[in-house]
Every structure is written in structure tokens, then in C-alpha cells.
Amino acid sequence: MFTAWAGASLLLAAAMLPGRWSRKHIILLWITLTVGGAYWEWNDLRNESVLPEALGLPSARLEELVVHAEGTIVSTVERDGDRVDFTVKLEKIRSSGGQDGSLPVGGENKSASLYRDETKGASGTAAQSADGEKIAVQLKLHTEQEIATAAAWRRGDRVSLDGSLASPSGARNFGGFDYREYLRNRHIHWMLKVAGTGQVEAAPPETWGLLKLLRWNDAVRAELGAELESLFREKDAGYLKGLIIGMQDELDPETYRQFSRLGLTHILAISGMHVAVYAGFLLFVLSRLRLTKETALTVTLLLIPAYVLLSGAGPSVVRAGLMSMIALYAARMGVLKDGMHILSVSALLMLIWEPYFLLNVSFQLSFLVTAGLMVYVPLAAPLVSFLPRRLGSAATVTLVAQLVSFPLTIYYFNQFAALSFAANLVLVPFITFAVLPAGTAALLLGKVWPACAGALAHVVEIMNDATFGAVEWTGRYAGMTIWSSPSLLWIGLYYVLLYSLLRVLKHHADTRHAPQYADDETRPLEGLRPHSKPPRHSSAAHPGDHQRTRTLTRCRIAAAALTGGLGLLLYLGYRPERLSPEGSVSFLDVGQGDSILITTPGGAHILVDGGGTVSFGKREEWRIRRSPYEVGAKTLVPLLKKRGIHRLDAVILSHGDQDHAGGLQAVLEEIPVSALLFNGTLAQREEYVKLMKTAVERGVRLYGVHQGMALSPDDSSKLSFLWPEPVMRDGEEIPVPVLEEQNPASVVFRLDMSGRSFLFTGDIDSKTEESIAAANETEGIRGASAVDVLKAAHHGSKTSNGAAWLQYWKPSVAVVSVGANNLYGHPSGEVLARFIDRGMLVYRTDQQGEIQMRIRHGGIQVRHKL
Numbered sequence: 001m002f003t004a005w006a007g008a009s010l011l012l013a014a015a016m017l018p019g020r021w022s023r024k025h026i027i028l029l030w031i032t033l034t035v036g037g038a039y040w041e042w043n044d045l046r047n048e049s050v051l052p053e054a055l056g057l058p059s060a061r062l063e064e065l066v067v068h069a070e071g072t073i074v075s076t077v078e079r080d081g082d083r084v085d086f087t088v089k090l091e092k093i094r095s096s097g098g099q100d101g102s103l104p105v106g107g108e109n110k111s112a113s114l115y116r117d118e119t120k121g122a123s124g125t126a127a128q129s130a131d132g133e134k135i136a137v138q139l140k141l142h143t144e145q146e147i148a149t150a151a152a153w154r155r156g157d158r159v160s161l162d163g164s165l166a167s168p169s170g171a172r173n174f175g176g177f178d179y180r181e182y183l184r185n186r187h188i189h190w191m192l193k194v195a196g197t198g199q200v201e202a203a204p205p206e207t208w209g210l211l212k213l214l215r216w217n218d219a220v221r222a223e224l225g226a227e228l229e230s231l232f233r234e235k236d237a238g239y240l241k242g243l244i245i246g247m248q249d250e251l252d253p254e255t256y257r258q259f260s261r262l263g264l265t266h267i268l269a270i271s272g273m274h275v276a277v278y279a280g281f282l283l284f285v286l287s288r289l290r291l292t293k294e295t296a297l298t299v300t301l302l303l304i305p306a307y308v309l310l311s312g313a314g315p316s317v318v319r320a321g322l323m324s325m326i327a328l329y330a331a332r333m334g335v336l337k338d339g340m341h342i343l344s345v346s347a348l349l350m351l352i353w354e355p356y357f358l359l360n361v362s363f364q365l366s367f368l369v370t371a372g373l374m375v376y377v378p379l380a381a382p383l384v385s386f387l388p389r390r391l392g393s394a395a396t397v398t399l400v401a402q403l404v405s406f407p408l409t410i411y412y413f414n415q416f417a418a419l420s421f422a423a424n425l426v427l428v429p430f431i432t433f434a435v436l437p438a439g440t441a442a443l444l445l446g447k448v449w450p451a452c453a454g455a456l457a458h459v460v461e462i463m464n465d466a467t468f469g470a471v472e473w474t475g476r477y478a479g480m481t482i483w484s485s486p487s488l489l490w491i492g493l494y495y496v497l498l499y500s501l502l503r504v505l506k507h508h509a510d511t512r513h514a515p516q517y518a519d520d521e522t523r524p525l526e527g528l529r530p531h532s533k534p535p536r537h538s539s540a541a542h543p544g545d546h547q548r549t550r551t552l553t554r555c556r557i558a559a560a561a562l563t564g565g566l567g568l569l570l571y572l573g574y575r576p577e578r579l580s581p582e583g584s585v586s587f588l589d590v591g592q593g594d595s596i597l598i599t600t601p602g603g604a605h606i607l608v609d610g611g612g613t614v615s616f617g618k619r620e621e622w623r624i625r626r627s628p629y630e631v632g633a634k635t636l637v638p639l640l641k642k643r644g645i646h647r648l649d650a651v652i653l654s655h656g657d658q659d660h661a662g663g664l665q666a667v668l669e670e671i672p673v674s675a676l677l678f679n680g681t682l683a684q685r686e687e688y689v690k691l692m693k694t695a696v697e698r699g700v701r702l703y704g705v706h707q708g709m710a711l712s713p714d715d716s717s718k719l720s721f722l723w724p725e726p727v728m729r730d731g732e733e734i735p736v737p738v739l740e741e742q743n744p745a746s747v748v749f750r751l752d753m754s755g756r757s758f759l760f761t762g763d764i765d766s767k768t769e770e771s772i773a774a775a776n777e778t779e780g781i782r783g784a785s786a787v788d789v790l791k792a793a794h795h796g797s798k799t800s801n802g803a804a805w806l807q808y809w810k811p812s813v814a815v816v817s818v819g820a821n822n823l824y825g826h827p828s829g830e831v832l833a834r835f836i837d838r839g840m841l842v843y844r845t846d847q848q849g850e851i852q853m854r855i856r857h858g859g860i861q862v863r864h865k866l
Helices: 002-016 023-046 051-055 146-151 179-184 210-231 234-245 253-261 272-288 293-310 315-333 339-353 355-359 361-384 389-412 420-445 450-476 488-513 543-574 631-642 664-670 686-697 766-779 803-809 829-837
Strands: 066-073 078-080 083-095 116-120 126-129 134-140 158-166 188-195 200-203 415-417 480-482 584-587 596-599 605-608 650-652 675-678 701-704 710-714 717-723 748-753 756-760 789-791 813-816 841-844 851-856 859-864
Touching: 002 023, 023 355, 051 083, 078 146, 134 158, 179 188, 210 234, 210 293, 210 420, 210 450, 234 253, 234 420, 234 450, 253 450, 272 293, 272 315, 272 420, 293 315, 315 339, 315 361, 339 355, 339 361, 355 361, 361 389, 361 488, 389 415, 389 420, 389 488, 415 420, 420 450, 488 543, 631 664, 650 664, 664 686, 686 701, 717 766, 766 803, 803 829, 829 841
Parallel strands: 134 188, 605 650, 650 675, 675 701, 756 789, 789 813, 813 841
Antiparallel strands: 066 083, 066 158, 078 083, 083 126, 083 134, 116 126, 158 188, 158 200, 415 480, 584 596, 584 851, 596 605, 710 717, 717 748, 748 756, 851 859
């Protein structure tokens, strides 16, 4: 923070030197930045948990500590399958194991008075004051009957809970999602994991307060949601809940994914557009009721907070609501200023209330796009002057919104569709002015005029079908591009170049369309023009023609230079991440599974395995979550996109087990893949068969690899396949045999790259290790057997990584890809001792997260996330 403040101070001081800027304004800006930075630091320093002090234990010993907590529910209670989530503001807490402390828990209010509750718990430990500390509760339902119990809980309920503490997990891969930081920005530092509703006692609030108002608001939202469910089909109800009242939890994940591909997710969140439609409708109705302008403005101003609350009060709708209220008040008082003043006041009020809004994606996009429309639309408007007025206005707003949001879109979501502009230009007005009003009208008429509401709902469903069909069809040809997350410097340069380019183009357009003669200048009479064109340098030429020509020429040169600069910037931003020009190998942390990304010196990207979430048995329907965690979709694909990998030159699937193959399904669906190399066998497993079908449907070339084959992505890299052997029957090779026991048939290969060597082993066992070593001996390549890095077979299982195997390859480093606290006891203590006895360095993804190995200057540089 200090470095940023010092840099900004130097820039502002430099801006004062030419004397073009008002010193007063620069000094005021510096004071604003200084005060804002100090306010941020003050709040950030206070945002810490004192739970360790309160319970008298260090943070590490609080993990899985069983506690009894009392407090108030301060969020909505959300259920997804067999899991219930809500936030509790603690009042008292004590350890059920007899640990005690004497400090209050107050991450947000450390000045709370200290006191000791004299009422003893079952363990004899006094409950400690915990005023202000918020904690995220994750409750696992045991039976279907518990759903009704959890459904009765509401915001504002006073609860007592018994559960175990857990700290949120941080990012385990470079560039991965940091859940710990996400919760910290919401003033939450610990989670409380509760087993079943029997560990919770809840009672409604007894006194009136803000929480009771929010509780009532939640009930109204729930009632509106239930009304939408009764009027519409399940898919339409989930879609309209998000569109009308901001409840996105029940939106179909596939529908959200399709909207996301086209950059249309903003239409699914309540934003300025919704508030504008709501305020405009109110003003229209009030004017028809013959109310005065002042009264209509006042009534609308007072009703906007109700809509903000009913729509969920997200950052974008709060911003829009504040702007609307300030604008309406200013109009009412006759002191309406320009929109940038209103936007700035709204941002200031929100950041004073909650500084961490500054890190919220919705807040950033909402304010940035709104400010961008104010600044860039006047510059871009002359460029579409050839279009009809309304079409030109819509095209300008859509284009500017796309250009302004582009850097943040690729920074957070790492993708951008070429057809996003067309999709937004057509679908946003249709949804805004047709689907949204009609759906809202059906909702409002549901209790008053059910027949009319039902007919209107049918019309809305037809419009939704058209919308979903258009989105799905367009998504097939969206021209999806994948971008790595740019730096803040790149983003700043983008906006500077874009502003400069639009300004130059506007100046060019204004010069071209400027009148040739001044208003008081004598002009030639019609019909008396000369029969021949005057010479180029004739005195008959108008004196302003030369100046106009020079201005247009300068504008064209400047525009060409700025376009070239912007193009170069986009090219640099589009390139994939390169850890080293000599190649790199990244062992990704995908939990209990394998996934390795190889980048060669020539820029080829090869993914080895994709991890996968292993499920045990068939789950009851009520336990199934709408969007369950799946390592491919939630971890692997976002990581690949964040690194700007546009295409995988090859995917190597070592074998068909779920913890290696499961995550590749999402990879094939989201990222172009040139070739899939596998062990040449099939397994009669639903997920594996689906993966192979997806590969065929997407045009991925399939290669069954076996011992003796090789792949050379470039001159500095070579993959030599050592296993499996071809499957033979009666002396003939079976093309694609079915093999249920996949581990012994894992693909094993050696990578030689820029003078360094790596051995990848899948899940082979000791018997297979002996077979590979014997086959190599037969081929007479013993002298080439030493490798630098060994990927430990089968996650470090004791049935693999034998002493003879290590003696044969003589690795210096072992990497164990394994899940933290896995149920299999991996890695084996025997295997780790074997590695250490040989003097090998051991890296583990469960302890160190992602492990990156970069080849540089003939050596291997290692860094890890944790």
C-alpha cells in the first residue's frame, strides 16, 4: 500500500510541473488518496480474528477444535443438496474440550466490553464474550427429514451450535481461487462445521431491529420466489428469479455457462438497468396519476430502497440505487449535477460503509462500466453517425460497454467471445424491455388475477425459449478466445490508448463534418460555380482547406499509431504464460489425483491427466447439489484459462481411473485439444466412455500409445513412451481392448527437455516397474536411464516406487501428487523413507500446493505455492 501511495504521489507531483493542471485540484486529489489509503489500512488492520486469544490456543490448534457457540444468524440460510450454509455473528463461545480463554472475540468490534459468563457448560468451561466475530457455518444434513428443520431458520434467529472449527483454505495453485481471502473480505476468518440439525437450537428474535427488517425482506423474497415457481417451469423459474429479484442460486448451471460464454451474465444480475426500468416505470405511473413532478420524484426516491432490498442489495444494485436516489434528490432540489459527480458520491458512500467493496468484482465492473459510458460514449458517438439515431445510440452504448469491461472480463474470467457485441446488442434490449417487464407483470398478477398471470407466463416462457435457443446457437459460433490475466500496468495502458484513439477519431470525424464556411462568410451562389475545378494551389481554393487537410492527415497518422499500439498491447496480452524459455513442468494441486502441465521451449502445452472427484456409490437424490464441486470445472479449467492456454497440443491420459481422467471431461468441453494420447484400452465406466465420446465429437485425434513410441513437440523436447506393452491375443495386437484394472496399464513416459529429464509413472505397481526396467535392459539403454525428477507412482503408495526402481532411474527429486488428509494414507511412510535414504528432495502437493519446475541455464528452479 505504501509503495502504491508513494508512486501516486510522485505522479501527481510530476503532473504539477508543466503547470497545465490546477495545483489546487492536484493537492485535493493527493489528500483524497492519502486519506482513503489511511482509512483502508485502518480497517484492514482491524480485520482480524481474536478467536485464538479468546480460546487460549494458537491458530493451528483451533483446527477441528469442538466448540459450543451462541449468536445470531446474519445472512440468508441457503441449502444446496445435503449442505446448509449461513453466517452467524457470535456472542459467546467456549471449547467443548475444556479449553478456556479470557478475551472477547471481536474481529469487527474489539472495543466490546469484556465479561465472563458465569453459566457453565457441560464441560465446566465458561462461555466467553464473542461480540462481533462472524463465522461461516457449514452444516451437513444427515437425513431428508432435517430439510424441513433447516428450512425454518431465518436471518435474525438466535442460535446455539455445536461443531468443529476449521480455517478456510487458501489458494493451492498459482492464480487459483483463494477462499480464505474471499471470506476475509467479508470479515469472516473461521468456519464452523456442524453435523446435523440436532446440533443447532434456533429461536426467533424477540425485539425489533434492522435484522428483523431484513428477516421480513427475506420472507417477501422467498414468497416471490415461490410464486415464480408456481407460475413457470423449473428452468424458467430459476432464470426469472435471478432476472427479477436477484436470486441466482437456482439458476441452471448450464444456462449460466452459456450466458457466460457470450458475456451476458450481467443481464442475470440486478444492476443499473433494472433500477432504471423500475424508476422509469414509477415515474410514468405517478405522472399518469396527475401527481406533480416534485411529488413523483419524492415518491420514487423513497421507493427505490425497497427495490434494492427486494433484489438482494448486491454491490451493482446498491450503486444503481444510490445513484438514482442522489439524482432524484438533486432533480427535486433543482441542483442536478453531471453523472460523474453522482457516481463519485455513490462510490464514496459505499466505500466508507465497506472498504472491501473495492475488491468486489461486481462493484468494479458496475462503477467502471458506468464511468466508461459517461467518458467514452461522447467520443464514440460520431463514429456511428451514419446509423439511424436509435440504432446508433444502442450500438454506441453496447460497443463502449464491451470495450470498457474487456480488461476486467479477461482479468477475472479469462475469456472473451467475438460475438459478444452482437449478442449484447440484440438480446439485452429484448430481455430488458420484453422479458423483464412481462415476467414482472406475471409475478405481480399471480395473486390478483391468476388466469391472466398464467397466460402471460406462457408468453414469457415462449420468449425464454427463444432467448435460450439464441444463446445456445450463438454460443456454438461465439469465437471464444482465452486470455491470461493481465497486469495492472497492461490494464492502465489499455484505457489510455483506447481513450486517446477514440478522442483522435472523434476529432477526425468533427473536422470532416465541420462546415466549410463560417457563418458570416460570403459563399458562392448556386448556379454560378466555375466550369472547371481550380488548380490545387489556386487562389480560388478556400483558405481553410489546407488547414483542414493537414488536421485530417495528422489525425489519420495518430489514429494509425494508436491502433498499432493497441494492437501490440492486445497481442502481448493474448500470449500464453511462459514460465521459462527453456521449458517448464507444473505439478498442479488437484487433490487426490494427478494433473501435470508441460510447456516446451517451442510453446507446446501438454496436459498429463486431469485429476477428478471420486464418488463412492450412488447418492440419494435429495443430497445431490445443483453445482457440485468438480475438480476439472472448478480448478483445472480456470487455471489453464488464467495462464492463457488457448489450445492444448496434447492431453496424455495415463489410465482410466477417475482421479486421473475425471477432470478431463471439463477440459475437453472448454478448451480446444489437438490430440488425446491414452493407454489404448477402454474401461466399462460411464465417465470414461463419456470422455471418449466427447473427444470424438469434438474432433480430438485419439492415439493409443505403447512402449517404443515417441513424440517430439519441438527440437528441444522429446517424450519417450516406456509403457504399456501392446495387448496381444493369439499373436495379434488387439486394437482397443477393454481393461477394468487400469493401474498396471498406466502410460509411463520419459520427458527430455533442454538437457533435463523427468519420468512420469501414472499409477503403476512394483511388478510393472520391474517389467519396464527389464524391457529397457533388453533394449540396451541402461546408460540413458538416469533422470532428474521422478513423479512418484500411485501417489506414493507402498505398492509402488520400489528400491530397485529408484536404483535404476537414480532420480534426484521426487514429486508426490496427493490430496491433503486423504483416506488412503498416501504417501506411504516406507516410500518417503526410501526417498530420503537415497538423498532425494521430496515435494508434495498436499503440503506445498502446486509445484513449478522451470528449466533455466541448464538447471531446474523449483517454487511452490504453499
